[in-house]
Amino acid sequence: SAVISQKPSRDICQRGTSLTIQCQVDSQVTMMFWYRQQPGQSLTLIATANQGSEATYESGFVIDKFPISRPNLTFSTLTVSNMSPEDSSIYLCSVVTGGPYEQYFGPGTRLTVT
Amino acid sequence: QQQVKQSPQSLIVQKGGISIINCAYENTAFDYFPWYQQFPGKGPALLIAIRPDVSEKKEGRFTISFNKSAKQFSLHIMDSQPGDSATYFCAASFEDRKLIWGLGTSLAVNP
Numbered sequence: 001s002a003v004i005s006q007k008p009s010r011d012i013c014q015r016g017t018s019l020t021i022q023c024q025v026d027s028q029v030t031m032m033f034w035y036r037q038q039p040g041q042s043l044t045l046i047a048t049a050n051q052g053s054e055a056t057y058e059s060g061f062v063i064d065k066f067p068i069s070r071p072n073l074t075f076s077t078l079t080v081s082n083m084s085p086e087d088s089s090i091y092l093c094s095v096v097t098g099g100p101y102e103q104y105f106g107p108g109t110r111l112t113v114t
Numbered sequence: 115q116q117q118v119k120q121s122p123q124s125l126i127v128q129k130g131g132i133s134i135i136n137c138a139y140e141n142t143a144f145d146y147f148p149w150y151q152q153f154p155g156k157g158p159a160l161l162i163a164i165r166p167d168v169s170e171k172k173e174g175r176f177t178i179s180f181n182k183s184a185k186q187f188s189l190h191i192m193d194s195q196p197g198d199s200a201t202y203f204c205a206a207s208f209e210d211r212k213l214i215w216g217l218g219t220s221l222a223v224n225p
Contacts, residue, residue, distance in 0.1 A: 043158070043213070048210075058212075092158075096211050101211065102148075102163070103213060107157045108156070108157045
């Protein structure tokens with residue numbers, strides 16, 4: 001497995017502002033993903049964070065709203081831009097490590113937009 | 115369109131009992147089927163997983179049963195304990211490792 005940390009763990013933000021969430025892994029990983037989870041609900045994949053190239057976004061998510069950076073194999077950021085209350089959610093990063101299939105998750109960032 | 119259907123939505127089991135959660139999938143291209151356990155305020159934790167060439171996998175009190183022809187898989191928790199109370203998610207992935215999630219099962223184990 002891997003030790004994955006996320007910053008911040010939680011934040012309360014004003015409508016119209018942006019928040020950048022950091023994901024740090026204790027080892028180099030090739031595959032990294034960003035998910036969103038509404039409280040009490042399942043997870044939805046936002047994008048695949050590709051090292052050295054643009055992220056690959058899932059249907060319903062766009063780069064202007066959720067820009068992602070992946071400068072190296074241990075770090076990525078997700079920015080939630082021009083936030084609205086509908087963006088209130090838990091944002092999670094995950095990595096594939098320890099085997100070709102095993103995916104591990106960070107602790108999540110709980111975002112509340114007022 | 116939900117590609118992985120999970121049931122039941124919630125489950126109450128007595129301590130020492132067996133908890134059973136079921137999932138069904140549609141896409142035969144899935145090649146990996148994990149179960150995750152999530153406690154409130156935490157990220158999902160990989161519990162146990164199976165590939166379609168195996169019909170059963172056991173790790174401690176947790177067992178996955180896999181029925182390829184029926185496109186179903188299930189999680190069995192033997193000797194359920196209050197500490198097992200959590201939300202459990204099944205998932206499935208393709209070669210690209212993107213996880214398609216079930217909607218989750220909230221398990222409560224009564225002492």
